[in-house]
Amino acid sequence: MMHTPLPEVPEWNEPKQARSRQRFALILDAAAALIAEQGIEAVTTNHIAERACVAIGSLYQFFPSKEAVVAALLDRYLRAMVTVFPTAVDESRSFAETVGGVVDGIMTFKAEHPAFSQLFGAMNAPTHHLLTQRMQGAITQRIAAMLKGYHPAMNDDQRARCALVGYGIVKGLVGMEDIEPGMLRSEITTALLGYVRAFLKREGIHDLEALE
Amino acid sequence: MMHTPLPEVPEWNEPKQARSRQRFALILDAAAALIAEQGIEAVTTNHIAERACVAIGSLYQFFPSKEAVVAALLDRYLRAMVTVFPTAVDESRSFAETVGGVVDGIMTFKAEHPAFSQLFGAMNAPTHHLLTQRMQGAITQRIAAMLKGYHPAMNDDQRARCALVGYGIVKGLVGMEDIEPGMLRSEITTALLGYVRAFLKREGIHDLEALE
């Protein structure tokens, strides 16, 4: 599958000086901190600016709107997130082990970036529809690529559907409270592998890897 | 399992006259319509009142806050939602068929109440934390009861965990776009059954029903 580049949405203005590149990051950090502490609802441009020790006018120097700040933050997360997905089949690991590794990566990412799961979980509103699409598109693409590597018997449509559902499963589970992270990790893995297995069986795909 | 009553949160004032009971429902209908059309973010008390053709003061006659309106609406949904879960084992249907039936019920409910999935999907913010707890608690309780009926070999802890994950899977998948409802229905069912099967296997529970 050709690597379709993500649609470039020029939502924010890249700073051109070193000084402002730092402030740009500062603003994103402040936004992340506020989101982590109080959720997206409580986040306002004024609060972000204050938290970042930056004048409100400076924020609007780079970000044309409040939405743009969120978009930039999510873009930052997305760039880091995609790296947890392997790009090639590792012959020394089974599909199950690989999926486990990806889930580990996601859980680690979540722990290191508390704002991420907040953002990820609250991206259902129509306001964030475009952002959701971006995130979902980028990640399902990676999952589909993984499936192609490990389950070549699936066709494109099946892979796309399977990837979408896998994305949904993770999205629904990763924000779960009332369950310890370690246990959550194994439940997510079990859910993903259980689904893929059931999917392959349902579709009549008998795959050595899947049936171990 | 004893039917533990839901924690009574006196969030709104029940009307005492027939006339106002109608207006109470009218306000909830308006809120649901607005949420369905524009998402929860766009919903304001003024808009709800206007849409319901009711003075803003009347709204605050019954609802002490904006949150209370949402809570009441969710309570209404919750009461209807729990009825899709069977309370006793139907000997004529397998576990898989029963789960399929529940998923059907959820999909139908979603189609009939467009605001529900909006609300359901957007309940991650800390603002709605109590509501989430209520919903999650009530539904996982039903799921756990189902599991007890069909998989008596599981212990309470396993059932609770399994129910929580099942809830998460549905939550993550039910709001999915980019996939037709019919297909979504079968994918959710596959995901749930695949997870339960994998869970039972992982935990070393060999159950006739589960392994068909």
Next chain:
DNA sequence: TGATAAAATGAGCAAATGCTCGCGTTTTCA
């Protein structure tokens, strides 16, 4: 060095939001 562009500032605006309160109307019930 000085001219020009880029960046930083923060008072403050227009609009929206959640909600109050005083007053008028309808219902209840003895």
Next chain:
DNA sequence: TGAAAACGCGAGCATTTGCTCATTTTATCA
């Protein structure tokens, strides 16, 4: 029937929100 309670109303207040803009400060580079 009459008084008390419940209901209905909507102008408008206090606050917040996203954002602008005139001005000052800092960086760039011929």
